[in-house]
Amino acid sequence: MVILRIKLNNILAFKNFEVNFGYSRKLNKSLIEGEYLKTVPSFRYKKLIVLIGSNASGKTSLIKALWRTTLFLNNKDESKLDDILDANNKDDSQIELDFANEFEDKATLFRTKIRITYDRQTNARTVGMAMYSKKLSNGDSYENCIEELDAQKYDYMDWKETLKDFPTNFGWNVVLPSTEKYFDHVTISDTNNEKETKDYYNILNNVMKTLDPSIIEVSKSLDSKDAIAVKFKNREPILIQTGHLISGIPFLSSGTKYGIQISNILYAIKNHQNGLYLVDEQFSYVTSDIEVAILTTMTSLLGSEEQLFFTTHNSNILDLRFPFHSFYFMKKTMIDGEALITISCASDLENRNNVSPKNMFDNDAFAAAPDVDKIYSLGDKENE
């Protein structure tokens, strides 16, 4: 599953928010390979989306909106939308999602419209839904399909009716800081074969040893189920076991605690397990160089019909030689007491080879810099 566009209104903090992840111009010099559907090479999409923005600018909210919407579509379960709807706000909400899916060597483009309304008397919620799909063929691009998508008449029905025949052959993998309770979850089990197990532990060892050079080996625990043993130089080994909070384990640095989760997603991408990967701020405690190495490796491992959304505060990522169109900048501004989240793509503003997105970001060319005046004013003379 690849996301081409999402439109959100009254979802989390989003009001009339829209963002597009397709791209029309073929890039000959891009270092990201295969940014198109394997079955329809003319159909281009962005494999990597890096979301950059200040605190509370909507990055995590966008990841959540994508996650919960795809979860709703896949599980056909209305309650999956609960987390992105404000229980105290009974104004109507809308989600519009354009996405493409490849199945058995056939690609299909979907536009789905979800409308959440409330009965004014009883507050009862109704989720209405409309969907249009188009089989893609050679020569099709997202851009030349938009007119057809726009021209359709979308009749809203009960979501169960709309999703009755919807194929749920896609998957996703999401990692949020709020999912720390899963940081001890080792995703390999006895049902995996020897090659998979070896591959998993190879990734886990490389990641954990990079995060903490005093680790000499990470291996499957021989004594406990669903657990790994981490051996250190000159120190007793520790056991990380699924269900036992990693935050309670001494000796592991803040960054190293993210190692298992980072390894899990690297393993998933390497083995093309999911398709849509949503990685939200897993690197707050991780050195910039390591974040860069992991992001570039994840990107190089992405296959056809796969897409990685990656949020970060690290502006050094902008120095990487990804295409301009990979970088998105989010900003929240207060207008008349109302928060407005906006997003812009670097390629909307600049696309020349001799220009650095990092330099543009440092100069706030995307108008996404936080207003730090209130912090500085604490040290101004009149406040002393």
Place this chain on the structure above:
Amino acid sequence: MSNCGKIHYYVEGKCEKVFLDEFKSGPGAYFKPGRVDVFNFVNKEIPSQRLIALGANTTLVLVYDVDVENSETLDFNIQKLKKAKFKKIIHIQSIRNFEDEIVRSTNITNINKVFNTQSVDEFKSFFVKHKDIKSKLLTFNLDLSLFWSVSNTNEPFAKYSKQKDLLFIRKK
């Protein structure tokens, strides 16, 4: 935009910040991009914590009004900036203030006609809260080439006024 180092604007008030943020970014931006902070160099001494965060390769652009008599605080601040050694210090003087610049570069004759306000303070309040100030000003035929385009010849601020500074902030 070429890779010409960092630019940091210090503007006198919120209106200038809103104005610059609007016209320094997005397709068709007219002014060079840079971070914009509100700090009035003419009436407040610049504290060190604000300067420590700026790299030596930064060009400082000071935007201020010249509708006051005294330049002592500005003179003091300039000496402090020179000691801190920045790449360049650029002076952009609003003649005589931001509202006059708006009037000069649009087809209005009185600043209160922009929002049908009763006072300059009320105009400023409307200006900083407006959802799309770019479109609003363009309805009054805003000509950005006229904005911050006049060199100041009146002391005590004329000593900092240079025509090339006015050209510096414009995108080539």
